[in-house]
Amino acid sequence: xxxxxxxxxxxxxxxxxxxxxxxxxxxxxxxxxxxxxxxxxxxxxxxxxxxxxxxxxxxxxxxxxxxxxxxxxxxxxxxxxxxxxxxxxxxxxxxxxxxxxxxxxxxxxxxxxxxxxxxxxxxxxxxxxxxxxxxxxxxxxxxxxxxxxxxxxxxxxxxxxxxxxxxxxxxxxxxxxxxxxxxxxxxxxxxxxxxxxxxxxxxxxxxxxxxxxxxxxxxxxxxxxxxxxxxxxxxxxxxxxxxxxxxxxxxxxxxxxxxxxxxxxxxxxxxxxxxxxxxxxxxxxxxxxxxxxxxxxxxxxxxxx
Amino acid sequence: xxxxxxxxxxxxxxxxxxxxxxxxxxxxxxxxxxxxxxxxxxxxxxxxxxxxxxxxxxxxxxxxxxxxxxxxxxxxxxxxxxxxxxxxxxxxxxxxxxxxxxxxxxxxxxxxxxxxxxxxxxxxxxxxxxxxxxxxxxxxxxxxxxxxxxxxxxxxxxxxxxxxxxxxxxxxxxxxxxxxxxxxxxxxxxxxxxxxxxxxxxxxxxxxxxxxxxxxxxxxxxxxxxxxxxxxxxxxxxxxxxxxxxxxxxxxxxxxxxxxxxxxxxxxxxxxxxxxxxxxxxxxxxxxxxxxxxxxxxxxxxxxxxxxxxxxxxxxxxxxxxxxxxxxxxxxxxxxxxxxxxxxxxxxxxxxxxxxxxxxxxxxxxxxxxxxxxxxxxxxxxxxxxxxx
Numbered sequence: 001x002x003x004x005x006x007x008x009x010x011x012x013x014x015x016x017x018x019x020x021x022x023x024x025x026x027x028x029x030x031x032x033x034x035x036x037x038x039x040x041x042x043x044x045x046x047x048x049x050x051x052x053x054x055x056x057x058x059x060x061x062x063x064x065x066x067x068x069x070x071x072x073x074x075x076x077x078x079x080x081x082x083x084x085x086x087x088x089x090x091x092x093x094x095x096x097x098x099x100x101x102x103x104x105x106x107x108x109x110x111x112x113x114x115x116x117x118x119x120x121x122x123x124x125x126x127x128x129x130x131x132x133x134x135x136x137x138x139x140x141x142x143x144x145x146x147x148x149x150x151x152x153x154x155x156x157x158x159x160x161x162x163x164x165x166x167x168x169x170x171x172x173x174x175x176x177x178x179x180x181x182x183x184x185x186x187x188x189x190x191x192x193x194x195x196x197x198x199x200x201x202x203x204x205x206x207x208x209x210x211x212x213x214x215x216x217x218x219x220x221x222x223x224x225x226x227x228x229x230x231x232x233x234x235x236x237x238x239x240x241x242x243x244x245x246x247x248x249x250x251x252x253x254x255x256x257x258x259x260x261x262x263x264x265x266x267x268x269x270x271x272x273x274x275x276x277x278x279x280x281x282x283x284x285x286x287x288x289x290x291x292x293x294x295x296x297x298x299x300x301x302x303x304x305x
Numbered sequence: 306x307x308x309x310x311x312x313x314x315x316x317x318x319x320x321x322x323x324x325x326x327x328x329x330x331x332x333x334x335x336x337x338x339x340x341x342x343x344x345x346x347x348x349x350x351x352x353x354x355x356x357x358x359x360x361x362x363x364x365x366x367x368x369x370x371x372x373x374x375x376x377x378x379x380x381x382x383x384x385x386x387x388x389x390x391x392x393x394x395x396x397x398x399x400x401x402x403x404x405x406x407x408x409x410x411x412x413x414x415x416x417x418x419x420x421x422x423x424x425x426x427x428x429x430x431x432x433x434x435x436x437x438x439x440x441x442x443x444x445x446x447x448x449x450x451x452x453x454x455x456x457x458x459x460x461x462x463x464x465x466x467x468x469x470x471x472x473x474x475x476x477x478x479x480x481x482x483x484x485x486x487x488x489x490x491x492x493x494x495x496x497x498x499x500x501x502x503x504x505x506x507x508x509x510x511x512x513x514x515x516x517x518x519x520x521x522x523x524x525x526x527x528x529x530x531x532x533x534x535x536x537x538x539x540x541x542x543x544x545x546x547x548x549x550x551x552x553x554x555x556x557x558x559x560x561x562x563x564x565x566x567x568x569x570x571x572x573x574x575x576x577x578x579x580x581x582x583x584x585x586x587x588x589x590x591x592x593x594x595x596x597x598x599x600x601x602x603x604x605x606x607x608x609x610x611x612x613x614x615x616x617x618x619x620x621x622x623x624x625x626x627x628x629x630x631x632x633x634x635x636x637x638x639x640x641x642x643x644x645x646x647x648x649x650x651x652x653x654x655x656x657x658x659x660x661x662x663x664x665x666x667x668x669x670x671x672x673x674x675x676x677x678x679x680x681x682x683x684x685x686x687x688x689x690x691x692x693x694x
Contacts, residue, residue, distance in 0.1 A: 044509065045506070047376075047504055049372070056515070057515070060511060060513070060514035060515050061514070061515050061517065062514045062515060062516045062517075062520060063520075065511035065514055066511075067509075067511050068509065069509050070504035070505070070506070070509040070510060070511075071504075071509075071511045071512075072372075072375055072504060072511070072512040072513040073512075073513040073514060073515070074368060074371075074372075074513070075364070075368055075394055075395060075398055077364055077368075077394075078364065078365065078368030078371075078395070080365075081330075081360060081364070081365035081366075081368035081369045081372070082368050082369065082371060082372035082375075083372060084330075084358055084360070084365075084369045084372060085328060085330065085358070085368065085369035085370060085371060085372020085373040085374075085375070085378075085380070086372040086373065086375060086376050086504070087372075088327075088328045088330075088356040088358055088369070088372075088373055088378075089327055089328050089356075089372060089373030089374070089375070089376040089377070089378030089380070090376050090378075090506075091356060092327035092328055092354075092355070092356045092373075092378050093327060093376070093377065093378055095376075095506060097506075098506060115361060115362060115365075116361070116362070116364070116365045116368065118361070119360060119361030119362070119365055122361070123358070123359060
């Protein structure tokens with residue numbers, strides 16, 4: 001089998017070729033960066049499937065088609081199943097030097113697409129599924145998804161006197177997928193691009209089902225400035241509200257274990273969607289975080305990527 | 306050719322094997338299951354080289370088939386009833402994407418109330434989804450339609466997905482002797498699938514894109530032209546089929562003693578057989594009865610209906626579906642064809658067979674009498690409880 005040729009990756013060695021450009025994403029869009037960088041890692045043998053969502057809405061407006069590699073929009077729920085068909089179809093035709101890669105948002109992954117996603121994990125289909133998580137249905141106007149964090153204000157979880165935004169924590173899709181035993185699963189953030197690129201590269205070299213869950217802030221939905229995207233994507237990791245991890249061969253690995261978390265309050269207060277939170281709300285967020293990290297530090301191995 | 310004793314489902318599976326799809330993705334549902342079971346066995350014993358994908362739902366079955374078709378692979382799926390409705394989102398998606406997927410649908414009633422038996426409300430609900438819809442009457446025709454479907458769907462002038470409907474149980478589970486053609490003959494008939502409408506590793510493309518108001522109408526118009534073109538491609542395909550296999554089909558419709566018929570029953574699927582028997586009985590009594598079986602309802606045989614009914618005195622439409630709040634959908638379509646042909650022929654609708662209810666020869670005879678004597682336009686036949694009177 002021809003391996004995908006990828007250089008040892010850093011900002012200097014990443015290829016100059018662009019595969020996702022000329023699109024209509026908002027200024028400061030984290031999702032478009034996640035897609036662009038992943039495709040630069042995967043190269044022209046990537047076949048991209050994007051369901052309904054921000055990236056398909058901004059990238060596929062006939063006749064302005066923005067992918068230089070093969071790309072197609074799937075149904076909202078059908079990212080994984082269309083990838084399965086592409087992979088099976090090409091294999092049946094004797095072609096094997098390609099990467100079938102999906103880019104679905106948090107709603108397309110954790111809500112409407114989770115059945116097809118877990119079906120593909122279960123079958124061990126040879127595909128790479130990347131969830132760019134901007135923590136709400138941003139394309140339709142900032143509605144809550146099951147990856148919206150506790151306390152966040154969205155247009156369907158308004159923050160008022162009675163209810164302070166979203167009442168539920170983020171669905172744990174990384175571990176849900178890992179429980180189905182894929183070849184590889186990882187979490188990432190576009191605030192830690194080298195880590196993300198390395199994970200995309202690693203995933204592309206493995207056979208079987210691969211899942212990467214990358215945090216990709218949305219200034220429009222998060223209520224941040226358009227030049228603060230990378231900062232927010234770093235701060236969510238530094239404050240311990242997100243983590244960089246991997247799952248492989250029945251083991252969980254934490255790639256980045258901060259000795260001290262940065263200030264959660266600062267992270268939250270820098271974003272419009274959390275402005276309304278009370279001290280009680282914030283301490284609830286902190287205790288949820290601490291509980292998660294207690295579990296991570298107890299049972300996951302530490303490993304640098 | 307070899308003779309086999311096969312059910313409709315099995316005959317269809319034999320046809321699919323001969324068509325050699327690259328990818329088969331299917332989810333089980335009664336009464337379709339036998340098709341996918343047989344295909345799985347064929348993959349296991351090596352007589353079929355397809356990628357068999359065990360999808361976790363019908364939505365994924367068709368989504369997977371679309372992915373395969375989008376890379377130029379030949380794709381097949383099969384479903385029924387609730388499964389067809391569950392994958393409904395993917396039907397116009399496949400036709401709009403011009404993916405010539407072939408799907409077998411075992412016609413079955415739709416819930417509620419739950420019912421696993423045959424009627425045609427499932428496929429007729431999907432009539433406007435942009436798929437070619439054919440209705441088989443026999444196991445032989447089922448096998449042959451599996452081959453014809455790929456030929457027609459994949460024609461460059463058509464590029465439209467194709468749904469072959471088999472009446473649940475009555476056809477899917479009923480055995481008859483079937484001629485199974487040899488692979489050599491099939492190779493002569495069915496060329497490999499070749500298309501430019503695909504993601505191409507050597508020349509990358511974007512497919513399945515958004516099209517706004519500026520161009521959308523043109524895309525939809527071309528989709529309409531594609532399925533309209535199927536009408537002539539069906540005739541070409543059947544001519545070629547007759548040359549290769551020696552069996553001839555009759556295009557969009559199958560007319561039985563209609564040449565001089567005054568009273569014609571229009572129907573689709575397996576019930577046509579009993580209609581023909583009834584017409585024979587009526588002929589013996591001196592009544593000029595005929596039967597017109599619609600083999601296809603998309604594209605709709607407007608021209609054929611106009612021509613065949615032009616000398617008739619009255620017609621009936623017997624169908625196993627109902628568009629609640631109106632009438633049977635086939636009846637609506639037939640009336641439109643009559644009007645467009647300038648025919649002022651009284652027409653009557655007979656709704657029957659819902660949820661697998663038997664339609665008897667007596668029912669059909671009464672329906673013919675209704676056509677001859679006139680009366681209510683829309684009639685439920687074999688109704689035990691009369692909700693109207």
